[in-house]
Amino acid sequence: MSAIATLPTEMVRHDHVASRNAEQIALKVENLEAQYGRGCSACHELTGPEHSTNVCGQCGTVIACADVSFAVRAGRTLGIVGESGSGKTTVLRCLYGDLNPAGGTASLMTYEDGRANLFTASAQVRRRVRNFDMGMVYQHARDGLNLRISAGGNVAERLLAAEWRRVDQIRARAGHLLERMEIPRSRMDTPPSAFSGGMQQRVQIARALANGPAVVLLDEMTSGLDVSVQAGVLDLVLELQRTEGVAMVVVSHDLGVIRLLCERTMVMKNGRVVESGLTDQILEDPRHPYTQLLVSSVNA
Amino acid sequence: MNEAVVSEMPHDASRTQSGTHSGYSYAFLDELTKKSVRRAILKAVAVPGYQVPFGSTELPIARGWGTGGLQVTLSLIGPGDVLKVIDQGSDDSVNAVNIRQLVELTAPGVDTTAATEEATIIQTRHRIPEAPLHADQIMVFQVPLPEPLRVVERRESETRRMHAEADYGRIWVALYEDVVQHGRITRSAGYPVVVNGRHVMTPSPIPKWDVPRLHQAPFLSLFGAGREKRIYAVPPLTDVVPLAFDDYPFAIEDFDGAHCARCGSDDTFLVEVPQPDGSSVMSCSDESWCEARRTERGQS
Numbered sequence: 398m399s400a401i402a403t404l405p406t407e408m409v410r411h412d413h414v415a416s417r418n419a420e421q422i423a424l425k426v427e428n429l430e431a432q433y434g435r436g437c438s439a440c441h442e443l444t445g446p447e448h449s450t451n452v453c454g455q456c457g458t459v460i461a462c463a464d465v466s467f468a469v470r471a472g473r474t475l476g477i478v479g480e481s482g483s484g485k486t487t488v489l490r491c492l493y494g495d496l497n498p499a500g501g502t503a504s505l506m507t508y509e510d511g512r513a514n515l516f517t518a519s520a521q522v523r524r525r526v527r528n529f530d531m532g533m534v535y536q537h538a539r540d541g542l543n544l545r546i547s548a549g550g551n552v553a554e555r556l557l558a559a560e561w562r563r564v565d566q567i568r569a570r571a572g573h574l575l576e577r578m579e580i581p582r583s584r585m586d587t588p589p590s591a592f593s594g595g596m597q598q599r600v601q602i603a604r605a606l607a608n609g610p611a612v613v614l615l616d617e618m619t620s621g622l623d624v625s626v627q628a629g630v631l632d633l634v635l636e637l638q639r640t641e642g643v644a645m646v647v648v649s650h651d652l653g654v655i656r657l658l659c660e661r662t663m664v665m666k667n668g669r670v671v672e673s674g675l676t677d678q679i680l681e682d683p684r685h686p687y688t689q690l691l692v693s694s695v696n697a
Numbered sequence: 698m699n700e701a702v703v704s705e706m707p708h709d710a711s712r713t714q715s716g717t718h719s720g721y722s723y724a725f726l727d728e729l730t731k732k733s734v735r736r737a738i739l740k741a742v743a744v745p746g747y748q749v750p751f752g753s754t755e756l757p758i759a760r761g762w763g764t765g766g767l768q769v770t771l772s773l774i775g776p777g778d779v780l781k782v783i784d785q786g787s788d789d790s791v792n793a794v795n796i797r798q799l800v801e802l803t804a805p806g807v808d809t810t811a812a813t814e815e816a817t818i819i820q821t822r823h824r825i826p827e828a829p830l831h832a833d834q835i836m837v838f839q840v841p842l843p844e845p846l847r848v849v850e851r852r853e854s855e856t857r858r859m860h861a862e863a864d865y866g867r868i869w870v871a872l873y874e875d876v877v878q879h880g881r882i883t884r885s886a887g888y889p890v891v892v893n894g895r896h897v898m899t900p901s902p903i904p905k906w907d908v909p910r911l912h913q914a915p916f917l918s919l920f921g922a923g924r925e926k927r928i929y930a931v932p933p934l935t936d937v938v939p940l941a942f943d944d945y946p947f948a949i950e951d952f953d954g955a956h957c958a959r960c961g962s963d964d965t966f967l968v969e970v971p972q973p974d975g976s977s978v979m980s981c982s983d984e985s986w987c988e989a990r991r992t993e994r995g996q997s
Contacts, residue, residue, distance in 0.1 A: 520858075521861065521862045523862075524863065528864075528866065543867075546870060546874055550873055553873050554866045555866070557869035557870055558866030558869070562943045563943045564873060564876050564877075564944050564945055567873065568877075
């Protein structure tokens with residue numbers, strides 16, 4: 398939309414990044430599992446879509462997600478769809494280090510050349526990887542932003558965590574990113590508590606992208622925003638996809654968002670992946686009954 | 698000095714009886730308490746800048762009046778030691794005199810002094826003496842608030858996690874916001890420093906003037922916070938680097954050419970002393986240093 402048209406030309410200089418890394422796997426996840434509760438030997442058997450629950454009938458443990466495997470190439474986007482409580486956000490929280498997974502492996506192209514499991518790294522190493530190579534946009538801006546410090550400060554925090562140590566460079570980068578998110582430089586030193594929900598969400602995106610991460614995780618970034626703001630945010634993300642060469646994982650229950658942003662999509666239900674493949678294929682020819690229901694509810 | 702002192706520490710009551718106040722252990726604290734404090738000190742020295750929790754005990758002075766420093770001093774001190782106690786550079790304040798008298802009463806064989814070069818242990822509230830210190834002297838700092846991250850995070854559990862993961866983005870943002878709002882870093886006393894390239898530490902509320910003197914210092918610095926129950930340390934010859942930006946570097950106080958009204962020094966930390974007529978003059982904060990300079994001048 399208009400967002401792309403108004404972007405200054407200097408910002409398209411990152412184009413080479415996308416082509417250079419296009420075929421490299423940026424993020425690979427295998428058999429990710431997360432649970433709330435002690436767990437028992439029957440947990441896996443008694444949960445999942447075939448039981449229509451993720452609560453173990455024997456011990457009451459919630460298997461938030463299990464057997465989740467996927468890979469995302471640089472410059473590509475994976476969508477995760479599913480009903481509320483299907484484990485979408487849990488997957489992102491595990492990857493970003495907000496939650497400790499019960500099992501599985503995750504490897505990041507930028508961490509030990511993708512040979513090491515991020516989940517077994519020390520907390521200090523994980524924090525460093527998160528600060529230098531990852532970005533996250535939370536569903537609620539208050540989770541991802543410090544609403545009391547300035548918008549510029551929120552972006553700067555990521556740069557400072559990645560060891561930027563010059564105020565002029567930090568301000569130039571933060572101002573540039575915020576402008577790109579259509580937040581004028583004059584509002585850079587205003588705290589996001591004074592912003593609208595859509596603006597806060599755009600500050601979050603600027604923050605997530607601040608230090609040129611290899612992987613950006615986006616959790617329901619457009620829910621709760623009005624349709625025109627949604628369109629603006631989505632345009633920006635599309636633009637970034639093309640120019641920054643970032644691998645993205647987009648969680649949404651809005652199939653329109655998924656169709657627009659993601660080449661590949663994964664459908665989750667009761668903590669398990671029930672179907673995955675090319676987005677078009679899944680939306681046009683859904684195989685799993687749940688996906689069929691999901692698609693038909695939207696089309697109806 | 699210290700090895701000898703530690704091994705000489707009495708475990709029987711004989712030493713106590715020779716003390717001026719019978720019924721108290723040597724140096725007031727009982728042997729097990731001193732042992733636990735020494736253990737915390739050893740750990741603090743082993744992990745420079747890390748705040749070691751310890752069981753701060755009751756003392757005849759109230760918490761918040763130097764009990765952390767006092768426990769460190771009492772645990773280290775032994776016959777042959779010479780103690781200097783200063784309060785904001787003054788040897789004669791009520792607090793300094795009381796602490797010195799407690800040690801005199803309960804630790805026979807310990808001398809007290811106001812002369813910096815004679816002291817083996819210097820307990821201080823918020824200053825480092827101007828006179829150069831040497832390798833066999835120990836600085837003991839009284840610390841009101843040991844947590845440098847408290848300004849950005851209220852929860853202790855969270856600040857401890859931040860230290861563990863070296864997650865220092867937020868304290869840097871506080872400095873960034875300071876520069877944005879005021880054009881400079883306004884923090885003066887208790888300026889945050891990075892110790893040994895790892896832990897962010899508050900050097901207790903010493904003025905910025907004294908901070909560079911901790912860097913690669915020949916002496917051992919021990920910090921005791923009695924109310925907050927923390928001990929931390931800067932071993933000799935350790936890097937102590939103030940947090941600052943490349944384009945907004947750390948700077949000590951500038952007295953704009955002012956000099957001490959009593960001794961004429963223009964190379965010491967000066968404080969403003971109000972005069973009876975309502976005016977004020979600048980004077981050395983370190984009174985023992987000022988005194989020595991005046992004597993020197995009188996002789997020459």
